[in-house]
Amino acid sequence: MEHETAWTKYDEADLEALEQLAAGYIEFISDNKTERECAATAIALAEERGYRSLDEAVRDGRALKAGDKVWALAHGKALILAHLGSAPLVEGFNILGAHIDSPRLDLKQNPFSESNGLAQLDTHYYGGIKNYQWVTLPLALHGVVAKKDGSVVEVNIGEDAGDPVFCVTDLLVHLASKQMQKKGNEVVEGEDLDILFGNRPLVIEKDEVEGAEKAEAEDADAEKPAYEKLAEKEPVKAFALKLLVDKYGIEEEDFLSAEIEAVPAGRARDLGIDRSMVIGYGQDDRVCAYTSLAAQLALADEVPATTSLTVLVDKEEIGSVGATGMASQFFENTVAEIMELAGEGGPLPLRRALAASSMLSSDVSAGFDPAYATAFEPKNSAYLGRGLVFNKYTGSRGKSGSNDASAEYVARIRRVMDDAGVSFQTAELGKVDVGGGGTIAYIPAKYGMDVIDSGVPVLSMHAPWEVTSKADIYEAFKGYEAFLKNA
Structure with a gap:
């Protein structure tokens, strides 16, 4: 019919x-x-x-x-x-x-990691997706972070023209001969859907002090923000966390009670030369x-x-x-x-x-x-x-x-x-x-x-x-x- x-x-x-x-x-x-x-x-x-x-x-x-x-x-x-x-x-x-x-990528409760100078966010995909479709795609972060004091912070990064965006990386085709032989559902594993979050390290200037001055400096270190304490071991992650503290007032531990979704960045658009469709x-x-x-x-x-x-x-x-x-x-x-x-x-x-x-x-x-x-x-x-x-x-x-x-x-x-x-x-x-x-x-x-x-x-x-x-x-x-x- x-x-x-x-x-x-x-x-x-x-x-x-x-x-x-x-x-x-x-x-x-x-x-x-x-x-x-x-x-x-x-x-x-x-x-x-x-x-x-x-x-x-x-x-x-x-x-x-x-x-x-x-x-x-x-x-x-x-x-x-x-x-x-x-x-x-x-x-x-x-x-x-x-x-x-x-369908989307949700941040895990403990999402932050750093490896080889790159800060990343671990995700757990939500709904039925083809994992490989979510790589090399500009992503935005939307959601809320609930803090212990009862306040809820709204997060939206990647939609405004001046915002940065994020992505999941893929293996370059020049080195992907084995990857290309895999089944579609194995090309990108769920645990590999890590979001690239940053590359710049936090630099902390240290003064060389001894004796009583050293003790005072150690006491001061104990009062430093959590991200500064990370700076020596994970400097890129530390810098990313500093930016989150500065912009949203949220610490790493606050992500234990957060709902942050990674979604495609950008606006829906007319599709087709005749503008007859919508892509979004x-x-x-x-x-x-x-x-x-x-x-x-x-x-x-x-x-x-x-x-x-x-x-x-x-x-x-x-x-x-x-x-x-x-x-x-x-x-x-x-x-x-x-x-x-x-x-x-x-x-x-x-x-x-x-x-x-x-x-x-x-x-x-x-x-x-x-x-x-x-x-x-x-x-x-x-x-x-x-x-x-x-x-x-x-x-x-x-x-x-x-x-x-x-x-x-x-x-x-x-x-x-x-x-x-x-x-x-x-x-x-x-x-x-x-x-x-x-x-x-x-x-x-x-x-x-x-x-x-x-x-x-x-x-x-x-x-x-x-x-x-x-x-x-x-x-x-x-x-x-x-x-x-x-x-």
């Missing part, structure tokens, strides 16, 4: 709206490269449109009613936006769910997170018939685990709090509301790439420019780990999309026995709600720089908005 490209149906108004949405999206993924940054920016955008803290409403005992808009945050890294509708909450919600974490880091899954957020905020001050929820979660790339992943109680607890303040609290109404809900698990799909056509089954592949993608099921090989949407729900979604004039397509994630992947869909499905995967096709998924089509981004936004209003 052939689906035409969405580009052919656009008039000037559509193209203007498409470019405006794409510009906002490029800005969002350029400025927000961690889950903390995405959540903080999403809250700021929501508050500009009248959303208020659910925690404050709970603390104040403020009742919620149709038209009210609230947000809830889990540990700075998972977010729920709720826009209350006119129908009783027990009748269910329309839910958009996306994830805001992306973290489009899996921030392309769906941003369009979901935009659709939720597009409800503005109207009161939807059904309460709309947008759920932006962490940890999908490693199994949706932890306190900020979809498998946590954050989603269920937040819905319970909302229902309590709306006068519909209780365990049974909560269960009924969740079972009656409908959800789009907004996650990306593999775009058909003619350079690697043998990995795809053409009739059941997603193509750039043909619109929002629906995956009835995902999983691996025999649908392992999949949520498989019912035929009735797929039919309902088709009607919503057709009525709204949304270009959409259906797909699987490559050939049956080639591989596969998962999403958060199976987790909320445990409540008995209808869930289907939907998102934007991506080329070079999980690479440091991924590619999407502006037409698909636009159709995703339109599809998500139609779902919130009409599902």
Whole structure:
């Protein structure tokens, strides 16, 4: 079944709206490269449109009613936006769910080392990556350092024009004959993804003193900063630590309680001579997170018939685990709090509301790439420019780990999309026995709600720089908005 490209149906108004949405999206993924940054920016955008803290409403005992808009945050890294509708909450919600974490290199808790005049940072990769794609690439450091006094220092180095950047080095091709014979997953080992951090040594001038003066000098040495004590043994590492102390006030031991992510440095860009695509880091899954957020905020001050929820979660790339992943109680607890303040609290109404809900698990799909056509089954592949993608099921090989949407729900979604004039397509994630992947869909499905995967096709998924089509981004936004209003 052939689906035409969405580009052919656009008039000037559509193209203007498409470019405006794409510009906002490029800005969002350029400025927000961690889950903390995405959540903080999403809250700021929501508050500009009248959303208020659910925690404050709970603390104040403020009742919620149709038209009210609230947000809830889990540990700075998972977010729920709720826009209350006119129908009783027990009748269910329309839910958009996306994830805001992306593959990257995380600094280890003890990251610093020095060898042969080079200071390095040890990393532990996060999510599914091809290690070799992360070498000789300009990297930026984003994250937070939590200190023992309770303060939290934000770190962002490598994005401003005047900032330095970092990289993982590679072996020069002239000496790489053995390396080139290795399998792709062995060319660069995970433990070799060390970030080059510095090369300049810290120079400490020492005076030659004896007797009482020497004792005084030794006492003074005991009071010196930790980096100065390192200077004789590891001078390059010492100089790097001095710079961190001077700029951020953080010591080496503070990295025990830090979350620092190494991500590709630089802004997302238009791609193609026709500027029809976007190339940037973290489009899996921030392309769906941003369009979901935009659709939720597009409800503005109207009161939807059904309460709309947008759920932006962490940890999908490693199994949706932890306190900020979809498998946590954050989603269920937040819905319970909302229902309590709306006068519909209780365990049974909560269960009924969740079972009656409908959800789009907004996650990306593999775009058909003619350079690697043998990995795809053409009739059941997603193509750039043909619109929002629906995956009835995902999983691996025999649908392992999949949520498989019912035929009735797929039919309902088709009607919503057709009525709204949304270009959409259906797909699987490559050939049956080639591989596969998962999403958060199976987790909320445990409540008995209808869930289907939907998102934007991506080329070079999980690479440091991924590619999407502006037409698909636009159709995703339109599809998500139609779902919130009409599902």
